[in-house]
Amino acid sequence: MAAELLCMGEPMLELNQLPPQPDGRLLYLEGHGGDSSNVAIAAARQGARVGYISAIGTDAAGESFLRLWAAEGVDASTVLRVADRPTGLYLVVHGAQGHEFLFFRSGSAASAFAPADVPEAAIAGARMLFASGISQGISDSAADAVFHAFALARRHGVTVAYDTNYRPRLWPAARAAAVIHAAVAQADIALPGLDDARALTGLTEPEAILAFYRRLGPRIVVLKMGAAGAWLALPETQVRIPPLPCTPVDATGAGDAFCGSFLARLLAGDAPEAAAHYAAAAAALSTEGYGAVAPIPRPAAVRAALARGATQAPPPG
Numbered sequence: 671m672a673a674e675l676l677c678m679g680e681p682m683l684e685l686n687q688l689p690p691q692p693d694g695r696l697l698y699l700e701g702h703g704g705d706s707s708n709v710a711i712a713a714a715r716q717g718a719r720v721g722y723i724s725a726i727g728t729d730a731a732g733e734s735f736l737r738l739w740a741a742e743g744v745d746a747s748t749v750l751r752v753a754d755r756p757t758g759l760y761l762v763v764h765g766a767q768g769h770e771f772l773f774f775r776s777g778s779a780a781s782a783f784a785p786a787d788v789p790e791a792a793i794a795g796a797r798m799l800f801a802s803g804i805s806q807g808i809s810d811s812a813a814d815a816v817f818h819a820f821a822l823a824r825r826h827g828v829t830v831a832y833d834t835n836y837r838p839r840l841w842p843a844a845r846a847a848a849v850i851h852a853a854v855a856q857a858d859i860a861l862p863g864l865d866d867a868r869a870l871t872g873l874t875e876p877e878a879i880l881a882f883y884r885r886l887g888p889r890i891v892v893l894k895m896g897a898a899g900a901w902l903a904l905p906e907t908q909v910r911i912p913p914l915p916c917t918p919v920d921a922t923g924a925g926d927a928f929c930g931s932f933l934a935r936l937l938a939g940d941a942p943e944a945a946a947h948y949a950a951a952a953a954a955l956s957t958e959g960y961g962a963v964a965p966i967p968r969p970a971a972v973r974a975a976l977a978r979g980a981t982q983a984p985p986p987g
Contacts, residue, residue, distance in 0.1 A: 679706025712930025
């Protein structure tokens, strides 16, 4: 059965730093990352039919991703294999200021992805297409490929969703803002992060940021604010989505868990507000374990957390 949600971008093998050992050694937990791959897996775990558009090397990391996607039910038939380019890698290190990413993606297979590689037939058969600022920031050809994919999606009546996901190490703020905001203007659903938006727009207050992105044209804007929850803006209303209480140990990929869960619930028929509450709970639960993929919850855990939150909420008034 064809994928209803296609995610486009760069998968990256993840090495996530664990707490220091008693003898002072630092150990790293091997896992999988890359924002768009994380979104694909999060959506698949919530029950959506998901496919992935990308390129990977014919290396061990690429093989690892193929096994992962097969296990998670993500269709990788539109993932290209490139013999002379590697699959990307990143480290996650943890300190007093939170987590920091160290990327090794120069010359990766995904960075060479170009408009000619975009699978039009797969996009035409989908209901929704997702990409992000990272999907475009890895190279000029990748940026052009996302724009081409969005144009195809719009031509075929496919909903377009976009997460700003700005990474300063990939490109300067001025160029990133120009490209990212041009992509948002083609999207039906925009999913900016608060820190991204502040860097890209120069605005600081959530209300002003929501207004900025709404003016670009998406019919749904979700401003993700991490531990502070989120704001949902629709044409007729604006709603605060409170965070779900949790015990975080690693926030890597929490925003991706939010995006994938939100899009999956929209595809399942939920109203945007219900989908946003579900996504906030999924994102919170994803911070209670290490790595971007392993802690992404499944529906039973999210529903249970939502039920607990409802019983613990103070009475109105």
